[in-house]
Structures are given as C-alpha cells and as structure tokens.
Amino acid sequence: MAQQPIKALTIVGGGTAGWISAALLSRTLGPSVAITVVESDEIGIVGVGEATIPAIRLLNSLLGLDENDFLAATHGTIKLGIDFVDWHTVGQSYLHAFGPIGRPLGMAPFHHYWLRRRQAGHDESLWDYSLNARAAKAGRFDRIPQVGGGYLEGLAYAFHFDAALYAQYLRRYSEAQGVTRVEGRIVGVDQDAESGFVTSLTLQDGRKVGGEFFIDCSGFRGLLIEEALKSGYEDWRAWLPMDSAIAVPCASVTPLTPYTRATAREAGWQWRIPLQHRTGNGHVFCSDYIDAARATDVLMANLDGAPLAEPRQLRFTTGRRKQFWNRNVVAMGLASGFMEPLESTSIHLVQSALNRLLALFPDRGFNPIEIAEYNRQTALEYEYIRDFLVLHYKATTREDTPFWRAVRQMDMPDSLKARIALFSQSGRLFNQDDDLFKEASWIQVLIGQGVIPQAFHPLTGVVTDAQLDEYLANLRQIMSRAIDALPAHGDFIAKNCPSRPARA
Numbered sequence: 378m379a380q381q382p383i384k385a386l387t388i389v390g391g392g393t394a395g396w397i398s399a400a401l402l403s404r405t406l407g408p409s410v411a412i413t414v415v416e417s418d419e420i421g422i423v424g425v426g427e428a429t430i431p432a433i434r435l436l437n438s439l440l441g442l443d444e445n446d447f448l449a450a451t452h453g454t455i456k457l458g459i460d461f462v463d464w465h466t467v468g469q470s471y472l473h474a475f476g477p478i479g480r481p482l483g484m485a486p487f488h489h490y491w492l493r494r495r496q497a498g499h500d501e502s503l504w505d506y507s508l509n510a511r512a513a514k515a516g517r518f519d520r521i522p523q524v525g526g527g528y529l530e531g532l533a534y535a536f537h538f539d540a541a542l543y544a545q546y547l548r549r550y551s552e553a554q555g556v557t558r559v560e561g562r563i564v565g566v567d568q569d570a571e572s573g574f575v576t577s578l579t580l581q582d583g584r585k586v587g588g589e590f591f592i593d594c595s596g597f598r599g600l601l602i603e604e605a606l607k608s609g610y611e612d613w614r615a616w617l618p619m620d621s622a623i624a625v626p627c628a629s630v631t632p633l634t635p636y637t638r639a640t641a642r643e644a645g646w647q648w649r650i651p652l653q654h655r656t657g658n659g660h661v662f663c664s665d666y667i668d669a670a671r672a673t674d675v676l677m678a679n680l681d682g683a684p685l686a687e688p689r690q691l692r693f694t695t696g697r698r699k700q701f702w703n704r705n706v707v708a709m710g711l712a713s714g715f716m717e718p719l720e721s722t723s724i725h726l727v728q729s730a731l732n733r734l735l736a737l738f739p740d741r742g743f744n745p746i747e748i749a750e751y752n753r754q755t756a757l758e759y760e761y762i763r764d765f766l767v768l769h770y771k772a773t774t775r776e777d778t779p780f781w782r783a784v785r786q787m788d789m790p791d792s793l794k795a796r797i798a799l800f801s802q803s804g805r806l807f808n809q810d811d812d813l814f815k816e817a818s819w820i821q822v823l824i825g826q827g828v829i830p831q832a833f834h835p836l837t838g839v840v841t842d843a844q845l846d847e848y849l850a851n852l853r854q855i856m857s858r859a860i861d862a863l864p865a866h867g868d869f870i871a872k873n874c875p876s877r878p879a880r881a
Contacts, residue, residue: 381741383410387588389563389578389601391416393540394710394727395594396547397436401731403554404440406738414551415578415586417562427650427657428456428637428721429535430813431475436728440550448874450546452653453538455635455866457513459720463641464826466774471825472636473720474509476533478817480852485834488820490845492804492833497842503824506849508856509533513636517863525855535721537637537650537657559586563595566605574705574743575601589741590705593712602698602708609699610714616767616790617695618783619645619717623673624659624689628682633867639719642675643667644780648718649681653876656681661717666780693717697759702751705743707734714759719766725813726762730755754811761812764793765819772797772826797828804830 386402388395391414399414406412437447447453458474465471479487491503504510509532512518521531552558565579577587593601602608614620629651638649645662660676667675673688697714701707708714710727733754737747771789775781789797799805800823806816840848864872 383590383739383741385411385588386413386590386592387578387586388412388414388592388594390414390594390596390710390712391544391548391558392594392596392710393544393547393724394712395592396544396551397724397727398592398594398709398731399551399556400440400547400554401436401728402735403551403556405735408555411557412551412555413557413559413586413588414548415559415561415563415580418560419562427540427652428459428537428648428718430721430725431533431535432725432728433535442550445874447546448536448538448870449877451536451538451542452655452876453536453874454633454651454653454870455518456535456537456637456721457509457518457532457635458637460513460636460638461641461769461822461825462638463775464639464646464769464773466827467641467777471821472504472507472510472513473818473821473825474504474507474513475535476507476509476817477530478503478820479506480529482848483839484836486806486816488824489804489834489837490840490849492830493837494845494849495829496833501849501853503821506852506856507821508859511856511860512863513634515860515863516632516634516866517860518635518866518869519863521859521863524859528855529852529859534635537652539652539654559584561586563600566601568605572704573606575605590739591707593706593708594710596711597693597715599698599708599712601706602700602703602712606700606703606706608701608703608708610694611696611699612694613696613716613763614694616763616787617717617770618663618665618787619661619695620693621664621669621672622659622661622691622693622717623669623676624657624691625676625680625687626655626657626685627680628685629654629656630681631867632865633870635866637721640679641775641781643778645672646719647676647679653870655685659718661719663780666778666783697756700752701730701755702748707751713755716759716762716766719769720762720814722762722813726758729758729813757809757811758813760790760792761809762814764790764796765814765822767793768797768819768822769826772823772828774827797823801828801830803832804834 388398403412458472462470523531561580563578564581567577575591577585634651640647644666648659650657660672662672693715701713737751770784773785806819
C-alpha cells in the first residue's frame with residue numbers, strides 16, 4: 378500500500394507542552410511537514426512545571442540549545458535532586474538525588490554492601506556515597522563529567538526554570554524553524570461525519586485552521602482528546618488523592634540551593650523551587666482533609682521571602698487518559714493526564730511521549746495497530762511513575778493527622794505491593810525498560826521512607842570486611858575531594874548564566 382505522508386500538523390495550545398512539541402517536531406521532521414500552533418493570549422498556562430529531571434538535557438541537546446543561554450533566558454538554576462522533609466516522620470529528611478549511589482563492586486549492587494555494613498553496626502548514611510547528594514547539601518555545583526580520573530561518574534543534573542519563559546524561549550526557536558503561530562480562541566472542533574477524525578478548528582473570529590494530524594496541548598480541558606473525541610479518563614485518586622494546589626512566587630533568598638524541596642504538610646506537601654529572580658512555591662493538598670483557605674494560610678506562613686503575587690488555586694484529578702492517541706489526535710502534557718509535581722515528571726512525560734510518537738509517526742492511514750502500541754507503551758510509563766509516587770505516601774510512619782493516617786492505610790496497586798515486598802525481604806529491585814525511575818531512585822526513596830531490607834545479597838560475601846572497609850573509605854575520600862573543589866552553586870550561576878531581561 379502506498380504511503381500517504383502527513384503534510385500538515387496542528388498543535389492546539391502553546392505553553393510548555395505545546396512549544397516543546399513544536400520545537401522537537403520541527404527539528405526532527407524538517408520542512409516536509411507544516412507545523413501550526415494555535416494558542417490564545419487570553420488563556421494562561423499552568424506553569425507549575427518549573428523543576429525537571431536530567432532527561433531534559435537530552436531534549437535541549439537534540440534541539441541544539443546552548444545550556445548557558447537557555448538558563449539565562451529562563452532565569453534558571455541547577456537541580457541535583459529533591460530534598461524530602463517530614464515524609465517518613467516529622468523531623469526526618471532525605472534526598473532523592475540524581476546519579477548513582479556508590480560504585481559497582483563484584484556481582485552485587487552497591488546498596489547491598491551498605492546494607493551489610495549497616496547490619497554489622499556501622500552508621501554511615503547511604504547518601505555518604507552519592508556525589509549528587511553531597512554536592513547538593515554543600516550547595517556546590519560545576520559541570521564535571523567524571524571524578525577521580527574517571528573512577529566515578531560526575532554530577533547528574535537537571536534544571537529549575539520559569540516555565541513561562543521557557544515556553545517563550547521555545548516559541549522563538551520554533552518560529553525560527555518555520556513553525557506558524559495562529560493567535561485565537563478555539564470555539565469549535567470540526568470532525569469528519571463518518572470517521573470522527575478532526576478536520577479543522579473554528580476560531581472565535583470565524584477563521585478555520587485545518588490539519589491532518591493534531592496534537593492536543595490544551596491542558597486539563599482536553600479540548601480535542603476529551604471534549605471532541607470522548608477518550609475517557611482513568612481516575613487514580615484512590616492512590617493519589619491530591620486534587621488541589623495553591624501556587625505563589627516569593628522573593629529569592631541566599632544561598633541559591635541546587636535542589637528542589639518537598640516538605641510534607643498536614644494534608645499534602647509544599648514545593649520550593651529556587652530560581653535566579655524568585656522562588657517558586659506551592660502547596661499540593663487533598664481537599665477532603667483541608668480547605669483552600671487553610672491550605673493558603675499554611676503556604677503563606679512557610680515562605681522564605683516576601684510574596685510577589687497573589688496566590689492562585691489549581692484543581693485537578695490525578696490519573697490518565699484511557700486513550701492518549703485517538704483517531705488523528707495525540708494528547709500531550711496535562712491533556713494526557715496528571716500525576717502531581719512530586720517528582721517533577723510533567724515535562725519529561727511530554728518529552729517521552731514525543732520520542733514515542735516519532736518512533737510510531739503515522740501516515741494519513743493512521744494504522745490502528747501502531748496507535749494501540751503507542752497507547753500501551755504510554756500507559757505502562759504512567760503506571761510505573763504512579764507507583765513511584767504512591768510509595769512516598771504509603772511508606773510512612775506518620776499518624777499525626779487524619780490525612781497521613783489515611784494514606785498510610787490505603788491499598789496499593791498490586792505492582793507496587795510486589796516491588797516493596799521483594800525489596801523489604803531481600804533488598805532486590807528489578808526495573809522494566811519503560812520504568813522512568815531506575816534502581817538508584819527506588820533505593821533512595823524506599824530507604825529514605827524507612828523501608829529497610831531484612832537481608833542483603835549473599836554475593837557480597839566474596840569481599841572481606843577489610844576489603845570492603847578500604848573500598849568504602851576510598852569512595853568517601855574521592856567524593857570529598859571532588860566536592861571541596863566545586864564552586865558554590867550561586868557563583869557558578871553568576872559566572873556562567875546570569876539571568877537577562879525577558880524578551881517578548
């Protein structure tokens with residue numbers, strides 16, 4: 378059968394998801410596909426996705442962005458991980474740091490050697506063996522590809538940035554690549570009477586914008602994927618009960634910390650994201666246990682600096698679309714689902730979905746087998762991330778409020794039950810290819826939340842106590858020397874990528 382290449386692709390909505398889509402697709406598809414973005418200046422963006430994970434560096438690299446220029450334009454800073462405060466118990470904290478823990482030794486993963494030492498009575502922290510965690514707590518950063526002459530990997534990092542400025546930055550990039558932006562509010566969606574495929578969009582002033590393939594970046598509303606195509610939504614509030622957030626920026630304070638902070642509150646948690654020009658803050662909560670007025674008071678009482686705007690409320694339903702790709706429409710960003718910003722996955726899910734879409738990019742025949750495969754892979758990715766987020770709530774000893782008692786007692790997805798059971802018994806973890814969070818991430822959150830395995834791998838026994846003592850002491854020394862040589866995070870930013878005034 379002769380192929381019928383897609384010639385016209387239309388993106389509904391700008392914002393972070395829309396302009397990431399436009400930038401990446403224009404870069405990879407080239408001039409053979411005409412890309413149009415339809416957005417309205419009257420509709421604001423959610424803009425809470427200011428913290429990212431290291432995969433964003435791959436996106437920026439593929440786009441050919443200069444990292445210092447990107448950070449300066451978006452008032453960005455470096456992120457080495459997330460500091461979780463009061464999640465396991467009040468007064469306790471731990472880091473989910475990027476990068477590996479320790480260094481492989483023999484046949485057993487590194488954390489099993491730490492478990493062996495712990496059972497023998499040694500008290501060093503697991504995070505003594507994380508270069509990222511030690512740099513984060515020291516407030517230091519530099520781009521270092523390796524440590525100790527190649528003995529260890531260098532720092533793994535991501536970014537904090539202003540999401541609105543990032544969208545503007547990618548808009549300029551996309552338009553330079555030939556993307557067309559159409560300003561206007563969409564008031565109608567036209568569909569083929571027989572197939573149900575979307576054929577065009579009707580704007581408020583009567584103009585029509587056509588297309589052969591549509592990407593829905595219209596946010597929670599899901600203008601095409603849900604309002605027009607009725608794709609359905611899988612509600613995950615039984616496991617992730619948060620349904621609201623209050624967000625407010627405040628004045629920045631020093632030192633400029635190279636990590637996000639997530640502090641557990643009475644019925645949710647508060648984020649702190651340090652940017653160059655301000656600090657982003659938000660309180661994510663479950664309205665069954667606290668009302669918006671009280672949640673706002675809690676947030677405003679726990680800011681580091683003076684508020685810079687009025688707090689605004691967002692409401693959402695955690696979960697995902699039952700179909701991410703339906704007919705000739707693919708949902709991206711908040712239109713595809715929402716799993717709260719606890720582990721900074723929102724922007725990554727856009728990036729990951731675009732990579733998957735390119736691998737399965739259709740012609741105008743829209744093969745249903747390829748669409749089904751896209752939906753299968755995307756659903757798995759969402760479910761793996763869901764389980765990782767649920768772990769933060771379920772693995773807690775807190776019983777000081779009704780909310781924490783409820784999440785501690787809630788049921789879990791069977792997939793998460795199996796993973797916790799295996800780890801708690803033996804310290805073993807096994808990841809699937811589509812699992813975003815790899816072994817080092819699961820280990821840090823499990824142990825940080827108090828899930829300590831009862832046993833360690835038998836193969837650690839091939840290393841003697843003396844050999845292990847020397848090996849671990851050497852690791853700690855190499856890391857200490859590397860951290861001491863790093864500049865302060867704030868000094869790195871001031872030297873390499875100080876913020877510049879926003880451009881239109």
